Amino acid sequence: MIKVGIIGSTGYAGQELVRLLLQHKEAEIVWYGSRSYIDKKYADVYRNMFQLVENVCLDDDMEALAEKADVIFTATPQGFCASIVSEDVLKKTKIIDLSADFRIKDVSTYEQWYGITHVSPQFIGEAVYGLPELNREKIKGARLLANPGCYPTCSTLSIYPLAKAGLIDLNTLIIDAKSGTSGAGRSAKVDNLYCEVNENIKAYGVTSHRHTPEIEEQLTYASGEKVLLNFTPHLVPMNRGILITAYATLKKPVSYEEVKRIYDDCYKDEYFVRVLEKNVCPETRWVEGSNFVDVNFKIDERTNRVIMMGAMDNLVKGAAGQAIQNMNLMFGLSETEGLQLVPMFP
Amino acid sequence: MIKVGIIGSTGYAGQELVRLLLQHKEAEIVWYGSRSYIDKKYADVYRNMFQLVENVCLDDDMEALAEKADVIFTATPQGFCASIVSEDVLKKTKIIDLSADFRIKDVSTYEQWYGITHVSPQFIGEAVYGLPELNREKIKGARLLANPGCYPTCSTLSIYPLAKAGLIDLNTLIIDAKSGTSGAGRSAKVDNLYCEVNENIKAYGVTSHRHTPEIEEQLTYASGEKVLLNFTPHLVPMNRGILITAYATLKKPVSYEEVKRIYDDCYKDEYFVRVLEKNVCPETRWVEGSNFVDVNFKIDERTNRVIMMGAMDNLVKGAAGQAIQNMNLMFGLSETEGLQLVPMFP
Amino acid sequence: MIKVGIIGSTGYAGQELVRLLLQHKEAEIVWYGSRSYIDKKYADVYRNMFQLVENVCLDDDMEALAEKADVIFTATPQGFCASIVSEDVLKKTKIIDLSADFRIKDVSTYEQWYGITHVSPQFIGEAVYGLPELNREKIKGARLLANPGCYPTCSTLSIYPLAKAGLIDLNTLIIDAKSGTSGAGRSAKVDNLYCEVNENIKAYGVTSHRHTPEIEEQLTYASGEKVLLNFTPHLVPMNRGILITAYATLKKPVSYEEVKRIYDDCYKDEYFVRVLEKNVCPETRWVEGSNFVDVNFKIDERTNRVIMMGAMDNLVKGAAGQAIQNMNLMFGLSETEGLQLVPMFP
Amino acid sequence: MIKVGIIGSTGYAGQELVRLLLQHKEAEIVWYGSRSYIDKKYADVYRNMFQLVENVCLDDDMEALAEKADVIFTATPQGFCASIVSEDVLKKTKIIDLSADFRIKDVSTYEQWYGITHVSPQFIGEAVYGLPELNREKIKGARLLANPGCYPTCSTLSIYPLAKAGLIDLNTLIIDAKSGTSGAGRSAKVDNLYCEVNENIKAYGVTSHRHTPEIEEQLTYASGEKVLLNFTPHLVPMNRGILITAYATLKKPVSYEEVKRIYDDCYKDEYFVRVLEKNVCPETRWVEGSNFVDVNFKIDERTNRVIMMGAMDNLVKGAAGQAIQNMNLMFGLSETEGLQLVPMFP
Numbered sequence A, B, C, D: 001m002i003k004v005g006i007i008g009s010t011g012y013a014g015q016e017l018v019r020l021l022l023q024h025k026e027a028e029i030v031w032y033g034s035r036s037y038i039d040k041k042y043a044d045v046y047r048n049m050f051q052l053v054e055n056v057c058l059d060d061d062m063e064a065l066a067e068k069a070d071v072i073f074t075a076t077p078q079g080f081c082a083s084i085v086s087e088d089v090l091k092k093t094k095i096i097d098l099s100a101d102f103r104i105k106d107v108s109t110y111e112q113w114y115g116i117t118h119v120s121p122q123f124i125g126e127a128v129y130g131l132p133e134l135n136r137e138k139i140k141g142a143r144l145l146a147n148p149g150c151y152p153t154c155s156t157l158s159i160y161p162l163a164k165a166g167l168i169d170l171n172t173l174i175i176d177a178k179s180g181t182s183g184a185g186r187s188a189k190v191d192n193l194y195c196e197v198n199e200n201i202k203a204y205g206v207t208s209h210r211h212t213p214e215i216e217e218q219l220t221y222a223s224g225e226k227v228l229l230n231f232t233p234h235l236v237p238m239n240r241g242i243l244i245t246a247y248a249t250l251k252k253p254v255s256y257e258e259v260k261r262i263y264d265d266c267y268k269d270e271y272f273v274r275v276l277e278k279n280v281c282p283e284t285r286w287v288e289g290s291n292f293v294d295v296n297f298k299i300d301e302r303t304n305r306v307i308m309m310g311a312m313d314n315l316v317k318g319a320a321g322q323a324i325q326n327m328n329l330m331f332g333l334s335e336t337e338g339l340q341l342v343p344m345f346p
Helices: A012-022 A062-068 A080-084 A087-092 A107-114 A132-140 A150-165 A212-223 A256-267 A316-330 B012-022 B062-068 B080-084 B087-092 B107-114 B132-140 B150-165 B212-223 B256-267 B316-330 C012-022 C062-068 C080-084 C087-092 C107-114 C132-140 C150-165 C212-223 C256-267 C316-330 D012-022 D062-068 D080-084 D087-092 D107-114 D132-140 D150-165 D212-223 D256-267 D316-330
Strands: A002-007 A027-033 A071-074 A094-097 A144-146 A168-179 A230-235 A242-250 A273-275 A293-300 A305-312 B002-007 B027-033 B071-074 B094-097 B144-146 B168-179 B230-235 B242-250 B273-275 B293-300 B305-312 C002-007 C027-032 C071-074 C094-097 C144-146 C168-179 C230-235 C242-250 C273-275 C293-300 C305-312 D002-007 D027-033 D071-074 D094-097 D144-146 D168-179 D230-235 D242-250 D273-275 D293-300 D305-312
Touching (some): A002 A062, A027 A062, A062 A087, A107 A212, A132 A150, A132 A316, A150 A212, A150 A256, A150 A316, A168 D168, A230 D305, A305 D230, B071 B080, B071 B316, B150 B230, B150 B256, B168 C168, B168 C242, B230 C305, C002 C062, C027 C062, C071 C080, C071 C316, C132 C150, C132 C212, C150 C230, C150 C242, C150 C305, C168 C212, C256 C273, D002 D062, D062 D087, D071 D080, D094 D316, D107 D212, D132 D150, D132 D316, D150 D212, D150 D256, D150 D293, D150 D305, D256 D273, D256 D293, D305 D316
Parallel strands (some): A094 A144, B094 B144, C002 C027, C002 C071, C273 C293, D002 D027
Antiparallel strands (some): A242 A305, B168 B242, B242 B305, C168 C242, C242 C305, C293 C305, D168 D242, D242 D305
């Protein structure tokens, strides 16, 4: 039984970790960390957990936690994980960081986009980027795992096959993304009130969203070319789900069948990536509550572009589910343990 | 392994049966019945099932199905189950009927409220009303099980303890109910279009909703008194969830503690009924996706009334989940098998 | 041209006042008060007003405002209006208070339900309760007008005809109310976040909601009997709209036609109250954006009860629209000036 | 008083025409056409119109209508207007067609994208494309007006200034659009049911949406270059609103101020186009219920692209409001008559 500690267990991603881990046969949560709700019963913060979780929320005591837990999930604001990680901690336990602290290899890029100073750059090198479909073997041996961002997971998995195959001109790549509101977190801000989000759609972070360099970095690895792209997220009046619609110019004319084969080959052994059938567009409703990413594409012969699309649940494959997928790999369990969730509809 | 056939597998309740049974270790679906989608791939009707269900939809062939299945779920319009049940079928297989055909013991009441003639009244006597918290022992031996309606499940479980304890004047009972839109089914009607339901709340079936006599019958059994009540459902712009708010005059002054003890005693061994803590109101978000019913009450000394409240997921405890709970009992499995689902939030 | 000052112009009700007054031919807003956004452009707080309102938000300076404005709307928290009203102010200007400070005639009732001390009880006597359909003549001469609460407006107008006619036993009256989320205001609280409200329905303030005594008082006036009732509001995932469903026992059997005649007689000259046709239930979508209240009823012969229903827009007839209706009366304008709004659907 | 006939008055766009015309001082509706609801009271189809519209729905009798009406709005499926227009009709009355029949000058393009044969191609030449901000003078003299599509209106107005100024490479243009569900119409289809649309976002019509050639044609006129672009619409769980996010490569580096000046110059006399301030993104909530289009842009120096954004209400500026704006011009009224609507929020 893996003993799990969660720091930041009362955010939406933290709570999703709790939901999924309660249904995981090989893991047990030993620490519900939450600086905002110290000493409060966890089930009073999230009443879905009534009679399922009896624990109270604890403060962040890294030393105590490192002794107790086989793995620590940090579902915390940027900069927090970097501030608590140390060789001493990593000797005692593994860390799966759901923040961005260790996702980007170039410190200056991180500091520039996030606007904070990285206080533990010495661990960036060893940190493994936790996208199992691209990085499985490295993940197995990781002590410090950087769990990918929600948009980067959906974007990278949707575009990766064609980037790697060299079929698209990556200088033309544009990603238009749409997300449900749980991605904005549980903090009390006017902008996230029901009446402000409902019956509305808006773009935000145009040209400046911090997931941009993370996607660029992964697609640079995949293609061997330096990638610069436009990424525009939009806020959608729904709880969960991310949809990305990506556009790129084809380097040469290709048939549907050729492109389909590339996607199929790339993901034929991947349980969590579903390459849809011809003319079926990914929709967030079909993946809700599950760890699946549905991907597909459409070729436009008129404009010589390919439109790549992906849909997933931002809290599962985009956060907690992927974190557990990584945990499974890091502890030698079956990768799908606790994650064979049938999407819930409607 | 229990072999399961589902007639009406492409309605919302039918699809929820599929979702839950795919995650049930002791059951296997052998028949996806759907008259509307014969020969169509099930996963083309519900794309969440892509790569999870390879079957195509089949017509309703009761004889063939009775040979093949250990249990048949009928998630079909009123009158259908009554039209296909027979001694021959019941000798070969068990039936769990999610329609109202066998819920009401008095045929004339059924025919009056439902406006159809019952074609198999001879089976009403043996049919068991499948509310496990009230009827567990009888369910274990049933061949023909009448799975309760969604509103009756939530209403009965919320009111039952006080009805049985004789604390409330049942002639004063008023149930004001609110339901998400999946309860209206998946048929293409203008009234159920997104733009008609969204940003709206309305009452419907005022004084005439067909779940009224079902609730009255169960509370009559519980109390030993003939119950006549008002039941008013409302349509809420959300996918899932039922909330009931019930009002009754207390026969005599009682304390919070006394009433709490009655609820606790009644449900202390029930995994799926959660009696909430003082002053916590049930909310549908805390039970979504799970088989839980959350109940609580509040005493109003000013008016000498008690307000009883209950929340559950109409597709789970209100339909598919309860049907599986009944199946578990009928086949000697653990009652919670496949149903220990943590509510999904947000 | 009536010069209008608004204190609390950046709450949802305040903003609705702005929206409606901009379309009112005889009024002009001269003061956009908002303690939270002093010196900020109003159109930066509510971007729908871009290029329509050039003003900046001002602090609450009652003296300056009383000199400038013919009427002041206070859309402010409880207790604020009571703290600023004075004989001096009322000599210079009229006040229409959207808070509860002057709605309830009995100070101790106010103080008990609102939990605050009333600092200007000397003005309660002269304050006029601004429900024009009941109180039109008094409103015309008012200096200090208490604009009714949203729930009381909808409840009172739905029940008033039968209360006044003496047809119902007011001791049996139960009001089950449902409201959109704009009623909760624009303050940044976790409970009002999109993900907390969406896909959920809950009761709140059970047995203790502060609109209870206000409704009781108005129905006491209407009936001449002391009324004690149950009022239970629910939060619905939609922006606007209130629906009330009220239950009462009939004192004697009555026909549909008799009751219909009572409603029709009561409201035959009321532009803003629409008595619906037989079997049509009020729905919030049909009144959205307008000052209408749609009312109807249904008799249940089985239980000898009548179910009374009403729907309106909580921000219009429930707040800003009614306040302007009162302003029109107080300034001798046509009562419908600026308020002949066609409900917007969908 | 302009006498107005509406064919197709019971669709969402038709109903919006009714809502707006009821509040228009110079127009009077004399014909509520609706083949689906002949002889039914209009207010029974749209209950918001109760006591506001007493008329019943009439069949499509073009001859009778041409005698009676000064102008006919056709809010009908593609092909209908083409099938009823004739020289005789146009001699008696004006037609404002909300369908696509006369929007595209090249018949073969129309027939190819719409998949139907155009039965009145002889009128395409004289028909005027009714985007007042681009075509005002021609509109004034039109007998047959082609009211633009919703997506083309929002797209063209957002991109037009830079297309005309020659600043962007139109071969790189990509439009990613998002629409509320009222755009899908009021027909009873499973795909438009509440539970199918709610909590979901999806692309549709990828590479094949019929508004594509309409946008291309308008931008070709604006730029003098042949434009081929990608247009991808998405369905958003909300009632109203369209947002477009458009991407194009800049032909040369430009400053924010230069681009801002181009937009400002282009729209300085346009009441209905609001060029937002720096860094403010258009959002649909700020235009709901009004005839405004909010536009803005953002330059990305990293990728040398400009992101152009626009938001409007698809039923107002995208359909009924623009049709009335055109009617005002065609009848010599003030262009804003009946359209100075303050956006309704929330």
